[in-house]
Amino acid sequence: MARAICLRALTGAAKTRQQLADLLARRGIPDDAATAVLDRFGEVGLIDDAAFARAWVTSRQAGRGLARRALRAELRAKGVDGEEAEQALAEVDDDDERAAARRLVERRLSSLRRVDRPTATRRLIGMLARKGYSGGLAAGVVRDVLDETGFGTDDPDPDLHDPDLLARPAWDT
Structure with a gap:
């Protein structure tokens, strides 16, 4: 059951180990079963917090223009530990x-x-x-x-002082 929940969650987008652990806890999966599945997923590369952090930083910094401080907070909220987060943030x-x-x-x-x-x-x-x-x-x-x-630094509305523009009808401008 834990395996199926994790696979379904990973189908949509990459997740951190902490996100999957939280999901399994909400679904009532026992801790020992959750740990076993998460460990196995980590061994086979389905969960890779370092790769997740690098991709997250690249995407959010380029797409949303977030600063390192905001990216660090987002990674922390996703459960990425300090060292992996700092390595990813070093790319910015x-x-x-x-x-x-x-x-x-x-x-x-x-x-x-x-x-x-x-x-x-x-x-x-x-x-x-x-x-x-x-x-x-x-x-x-x-x-x-x-x-x-x-x-x-200039006139806020230079058109107000252009007599030629003011003499023309509005539909002509």
Whole structure:
């Protein structure tokens, strides 16, 4: 029974040993039977927490732009131990983290065109903080992107001062 439960769970996506142990406990499988099945699955390579951690870090860092701190917390919640988690997190260096933060800010910036610079700065830093970035890194990346794009340094709506644009009918613009 424990074997069938684990195989079914592993069909959808890779799982950590801890996730499978928790599943077996919820299903009422005795500890000794669960341990025997989990040990065997580990021996044959169906459970590999180190590989799970590497894949998780790669996927979540690239896809969601999460910082190492957030990735570490997610791995801990999935039951990946400290050493395996740290080895997986070592694949993400400071440059990768900064580049991911920059992509997140650049992607979000277009939706903030109607707010002033302090509001945009606060919202962008908050977004990065929720993704696990440190305050210093977040503030630096936001400042750099806003400076490079000239966000908030020019007239908030230059079209208001263009007499040619104002003279044309709205459907003509």
